Amino acid sequence: MKVVITGASRGIGFEMVKHFLASGHKVIAISRNQDKLLELEQLGANTLAFDLTAENFSPIIDAVKSFGKIDILINNAGALVNKPLSQMTNEDINYVYSVNVFSVIKLTRDLLLHFNNDAHIVNISSVGGVQGSVKFSGLSTYSSSKGAISILTECLAEEFKESSLRFNALALGAVQTEMLQEAFPDYQANTSATEMANYICRFATKDGKLYNGKILTVSSSTP
Numbered sequence: 001m002k003v004v005i006t007g008a009s010r011g012i013g014f015e016m017v018k019h020f021l022a023s024g025h026k027v028i029a030i031s032r033n034q035d036k037l038l039e040l041e042q043l044g045a046n047t048l049a050f051d052l053t054a055e056n057f058s059p060i061i062d063a064v065k066s067f068g069k070i071d072i073l074i075n076n077a078g079a080l081v082n083k084p085l086s087q088m089t090n091e092d093i094n095y096v097y098s099v100n101v102f103s104v105i106k107l108t109r110d111l112l113l114h115f116n117n118d119a120h121i122v123n124i125s126s127v128g129g130v131q132g133s134v135k136f137s138g139l140s141t142y143s144s145s146k147g148a149i150s151i152l153t154e155c156l157a158e159e160f161k162e163s164s165l166r167f168n169a170l171a172l173g174a175v176q177t178e179m180l181q182e183a184f185p186d187y188q189a190n191t192s193a194t195e196m197a198n199y200i201c202r203f204a205t206k207d208g209k210l211y212n213g214k215i216l217t218v219s220s221s222t223p
Contacts, residue, residue, distance in 0.1 A: 173219020
């Protein structure tokens with residue numbers, strides 16, 4: 001299969017690229033962090049250093065044209081600013097929503113002509129973006145952006161229900177990553193980035209074939 005993964009330079013995204021490659025799939029790994037991408041390139045990944053807050057996504061489209069039709073897109077990139085709302089700047093708000101929401105909409109739109117007929121689009125959401133879940137001070141922008149991703153997933157599944165494209169979102173709980181440390185510096189999760197990456201890869205390639213338009217909570221613990 002041919003897979004595109006955003007947010008590939010660290011945490012779950014980095015481990016997903018490694019897992020897909022080890023399973024014999026071809027991957028385009030996208031991230032701003034060129035150094036970590038070089039490590040993935042040495043493992044066999046096609047890599048692209050790209051800032052998802054950019055207006056023009058043509059570098060990604062150009063890379064995909066030479067890569068071939070996409071079987072799986074995993075919108076994994078995420079941005080988090082941990083501040084009380086009173087301290088949140090316009091730049092903070094725009095940054096979080098540009099990465100977590102606007103880039104997902106734009107990238108999915110721009111890749112529509114490049115998906116295989118039965119492609120699976122997996123959006124990585126968060127338990128914090130699920131209605132009725134426990135919420136935390138300082139994460140209003142992050143959690144609300146992830147809530148938007150969940151609704152977007154349902155909307156796209158409806159919009160493309162006459163096609164064979166599938167759209168699902170995984171609302172992740174606590175996973176031991178750098179982003180978790182930014183949100184909860186003293187918390188130790190009992191799920192590793194590798195464990196979650198392996199689960200997402202299995203869902204994207206196999207288990208997710210039974211779902212469309214679903215927001216599935218994947219969590220053994222939430223801070």
